[in-house]
Amino acid sequence: MSAAIVAGVGSEGSGHRAARFAAALAADLGAPLLLVFGYDPILLGGEVGDLRAKVLELADRTLGELKATLSSEHPDLEIENLLVEDRPVESLVFVAEQRAPRAVVVGHGGRGPLTGALLGSVSYEIVHRCPVPVIVVPDEE
Amino acid sequence: MTVTDTAHSESGSKGLKTGALGLVATIVIGVASTAPGYSLAASLGFVSDEVGLQAPAIMWLAFVPMGCIAAAYFYLNKADPDCGTTFTWVTRSMGPHSGWLAGWGIIIADLLIMPNLAGVSGSYLFQLFGFDGLAANSTAVTVVGCAFIVAMCWICVTGIELSARTQVALLGTEVTILGIFAVVALYKVYVDEPAGSVKPGLSWVNPFEIGSSSALAAGLVLAVFIYWGWDTAVSVNEESRDANRVPGIAAVASTLILVAIYMLVTVGAQAFGGSEFLAANSDDALSAVAKAVFGDGALGTIFTKLLIISVLTSAAASCQTTILPATRSMLSMGSHKAGPKKMAEIHRRHLTPAWSTWVYGGVSCLWYVLLVLITENTSTDAYGASIAAVGISIAFYYGLTGYACVIYYWRHLFTGVKTFVLVGLLPLFGALVLTWILGKTLVDSFAADYWPGTLLGMGTVFFIGVVLLALGLPLMLVWQAREPSFFRNRIDPVDQRPAPDGTGPSAPPLGSLQRGGR
Numbered sequence: 139m140s141a142a143i144v145a146g147v148g149s150e151g152s153g154h155r156a157a158r159f160a161a162a163l164a165a166d167l168g169a170p171l172l173l174v175f176g177y178d179p180i181l182l183g184g185e186v187g188d189l190r191a192k193v194l195e196l197a198d199r200t201l202g203e204l205k206a207t208l209s210s211e212h213p214d215l216e217i218e219n220l221l222v223e224d225r226p227v228e229s230l231v232f233v234a235e236q237r238a239p240r241a242v243v244v245g246h247g248g249r250g251p252l253t254g255a256l257l258g259s260v261s262y263e264i265v266h267r268c269p270v271p272v273i274v275v276p277d278e279e
Numbered sequence: 280m281t282v283t284d285t286a287h288s289e290s291g292s293k294g295l296k297t298g299a300l301g302l303v304a305t306i307v308i309g310v311a312s313t314a315p316g317y318s319l320a321a322s323l324g325f326v327s328d329e330v331g332l333q334a335p336a337i338m339w340l341a342f343v344p345m346g347c348i349a350a351a352y353f354y355l356n357k358a359d360p361d362c363g364t365t366f367t368w369v370t371r372s373m374g375p376h377s378g379w380l381a382g383w384g385i386i387i388a389d390l391l392i393m394p395n396l397a398g399v400s401g402s403y404l405f406q407l408f409g410f411d412g413l414a415a416n417s418t419a420v421t422v423v424g425c426a427f428i429v430a431m432c433w434i435c436v437t438g439i440e441l442s443a444r445t446q447v448a449l450l451g452t453e454v455t456i457l458g459i460f461a462v463v464a465l466y467k468v469y470v471d472e473p474a475g476s477v478k479p480g481l482s483w484v485n486p487f488e489i490g491s492s493s494a495l496a497a498g499l500v501l502a503v504f505i506y507w508g509w510d511t512a513v514s515v516n517e518e519s520r521d522a523n524r525v526p527g528i529a530a531v532a533s534t535l536i537l538v539a540i541y542m543l544v545t546v547g548a549q550a551f552g553g554s555e556f557l558a559a560n561s562d563d564a565l566s567a568v569a570k571a572v573f574g575d576g577a578l579g580t581i582f583t584k585l586l587i588i589s590v591l592t593s594a595a596a597s598c599q600t601t602i603l604p605a606t607r608s609m610l611s612m613g614s615h616k617a618g619p620k621k622m623a624e625i626h627r628r629h630l631t632p633a634w635s636t637w638v639y640g641g642v643s644c645l646w647y648v649l650l651v652l653i654t655e656n657t658s659t660d661a662y663g664a665s666i667a668a669v670g671i672s673i674a675f676y677y678g679l680t681g682y683a684c685v686i687y688y689w690r691h692l693f694t695g696v697k698t699f700v701l702v703g704l705l706p707l708f709g710a711l712v713l714t715w716i717l718g719k720t721l722v723d724s725f726a727a728d729y730w731p732g733t734l735l736g737m738g739t740v741f742f743i744g745v746v747l748l749a750l751g752l753p754l755m756l757v758w759q760a761r762e763p764s765f766f767r768n769r770i771d772p773v774d775q776r777p778a779p780d781g782t783g784p785s786a787p788p789l790g791s792l793q794r795g796g797r
Contacts, residue, residue, distance in 0.1 A: 149629065149630050152628070177630065180438065186362050187360040187362050188361050188363070188610070188611055189607055189610055189625075189632070192614070192623070192625050196625055196627065196630065
């Protein structure tokens with residue numbers, strides 16, 4: 139079995155176009171697709187227990203819906219879902235290190251270099267830290 | 280790195296937890312959550328007004344009960360890291376009615392501080408751009424303050440978070456500037472001896488020099504809030520890389536940083552301006568002294584502006600650390616049916632409790648405007664009283680947290696000296712001190728001659744602090760009549776409570792043990 143294609147998926151809409159691109163790519167290559175949802179609540183302000191549980195529940199539903207859509211478009215594609223409790227970038231780097239995928243596909247929401255530096259931007263940060271090739275797909279056309 | 284199993288997943292996703300916070304990040308969260316720059320700007324003048332030259336003594340003394348309660352946070356968090364915190368813990372150890380009121384106490388404490396946060400931000404924003412006239416104009420400050428609340432709610436709703444590096448840079452600037460301010464002030468006191476300056480003496484840090492127990496309680500009720508939020512450094516233990524060492528070191532390090540900054544700045548400001556000057560400028564004592572300390576020269580102006588920026592970024596952080604716990608408590612109350620279900624809704628795109636946040640922001644703005652209107656149209660300073668009222672609600676729910684810890688772990692307290700001290704003695708002592716502060720302030724502030732005046736025949740501080748807390752009682756009964764299920768929760772059976780070190784049975788999910796069954 140060839141190495142997987144990893145797609146970073148966010149909440150509603152974010153990274154979903156990247157996931158569709160990754161699904162098409164994986165199907166062409168005959169590789170499995172790994173959908174990764176990374177989430178970490180803002181720790182400023184104390185305990186986050188059930189907020190995290192609620193978000194992970196929502197993320198699980200989002201991943202499930204996305205998997206169903208992609209499976210209907212690519213019936214033969216093998217899709218695996220993964221929820222990671224960490225910042226999205228950390229999650230993707232972690233998965234890339236552990237699974238050695240062929241490539242990581244992320245969405246780009248259009249944050250410029252300045253806001254990216256101040257607030258952090260998945261697509262800016264991951265290209266510098268990911269051990270495997272990164273493909274960046276704009277969230278909207 | 281641990282891999283956690285989320286067997287309940289409906290889509291077949293696997294769950295995974297990666298490594299976590301390092302030491303520096305944990306310290307930064309603890310100190311930033313406490314917001315030293317803003318805390319000083321908001322409280323320095325009022326504390327000086329109450330205890331005069333012993334303000335530095337109050338600054339370290341206030342840490343004692345707060346530090347003790349942080350131990351309660353640390354251990355209760357091991358039983359249940361629910362974001363309802365005190366609401367959940369008190370429900371588990373003392374029953375649903377006490378728990379509900381504790382949750383109400385958290386929300387009220389957070390609500391009470393919002394006008395002050397908004398007011399300080401509005402005033403300092405005008406000063407930053409040199410509009411000192413507008414900074415003194417309460418209508419202008421209120422408008423900008425409300426805009427500030429809305430902006431901060433928007434940030435919390437969208438979940439925008441400053442990157443770790445930005446947070447470290449902002450906090451580093453804040454602490455450095457406060458340090459420079461104190462050192463320059465002390466240098467000038469000894470070298471230039473400006474008019475009105477006083478040389479520091481050891482009596483400044485001696486709480487026994489404070490004239491009366493009423494003044495002591497009044498000072499403490501103002502000062503507990505400067506350490507409010509510090510417990511975060513201790514309770515994010517689950518996230519820390521080496522959960523046995525990091526929280527302990529982070530707690531000690533952030534404490535040292537905070538106590539040092541608070542005492543140094545208080546001593547510096549007081550030595551330079553004298554406590555009467557601080558009290559007379561209580562609305563913006565820090566910027567008033569800073570302008571005098573740094574002077575009008577080019578370099579001085581830059582330092583004054585940097586200090587103002589530090590207070591602003593600190594106020595923004597503090598605003599976040601006020602909105603986030605309040606809305607997380609609302610989320611927890613909503614999801615345990617102790618409040619409307621809508622409070623527990625998560626925004627699908629932003630992954631935050633958006634509805635709760637906007638409701639909270641809206642109520643904060645209304646409360647702020649109401650306080651300003653009362654202050655403008657009556658002889659009492661309702662806006663100033665609100666910060667002492669915050670202390671009342673903090674003392675209320677932090678005190679409950681301390682008692683909850685002792686009650687919850689009662690069976691384990693006598694198993695070892697360390698457990699007895701950390702889980703029993705410290706939380707109990709903290710809770711007793713806070714209860715004393717609460718009781719003393721309530722008795723004193725009921726009287727009409729208590730600072731700052733009266734509202735409907737009662738002391739304003741008493742009126743604001745007590746009326747809002749007491750409002751919880753009828754609200755709770757109304758809610759119980761509408762949706763009784765939360766109030767059927769039983770306290771955790773003794774044999775189903777984990778030990779304070781996290782071993783033994785895990786606490787049953789809240790809501791699984793109910794009277795009468797369902």
